[in-house]
Amino acid sequence: MHEFLLSTGIVALAEMGDKTQLLALLLAARFRKPIPILIAILAATVLNHGISAALGQWVTNVFSPDILVWILSIGFIAMAAWMLVPDELEDESGSIQKWQKYGVFGATFVLFFLAEIGDKTQIATVALAARFDSIWWVMAGTTFGMMIANAPAVFIGDKLSNKLPISLIHKIGAFIFLAIGIVTLVQHFYF
Structure with missing residues (x-):
């Protein structure tokens, strides 16, 4: 359960102001159908983070524990620095229009899945699954964290996003x- 809660918190914080959260805002403004958008975000996240968590588990079998500790530690510290760099979303209206022929669900699923590739939250999922040796709890936690961050974006849109202290949220996430x-x-070398 610890893995679930930590994964949820980290990803919810990492997702605030992230490009996929901005994409959720754009999709909500374009389609104005929150339920299919949220279901598509959930499906895309489960698939993406499921693959990422499996990759994290696989990495634990490839590297020795000593090398893995260094990779994970440096990876988490690099994620801390990355959290301090604000995301921007390029003009996605062309992409949305390209995929809208597949309907609200199809366009949202494809765009969200593609936007999540190489994103902070995907990389965090790989690292968390490797750190905690848990595919299911990490995937469930990171997916829940994504939904915590994106559901309000879909339902409330710009009204709430302009009032959140995104910079402070990113600093808290970076600290974590x-x-x-x-x-x-420290755990590896002293315990």
Whole structure:
């Protein structure tokens, strides 16, 4: 359960102001159908984060524990730095229009899945699954974290996003990633 809660919190914080959250805002403004958008975001996230968590588990079988500790620690510390860089969403109206022939669900699913590839939350999912040796709890937690961040974006849109202290949220997320990276090293070498 610890893996679920930590994964949820980290990804919910990492997703605030992230490009996929901005995409959720755009999709909601374009289609104005929150339920199919949310179901598509959930489906795309489950698939993407399921693959990512499996990759995280696979990595634990490829590298020795000593090398894995360094990879994970440096990865979490790098994620802390990355959290401090604000995301921007290029003009996605062309992409939305290209995929809209597949309907609200299809366009949202494809665009969200593609936008999540190489994103902070996907990389965090890989690292968390490797760190905690848990595919299911990490995938469930990261998916729940994505939904916590994106559901309000879909339902409330710009009204709420302009009032959230995104910079502070990113700093808190960066601190958590940094702490996990340092704790991972300390636990390995001193306990």
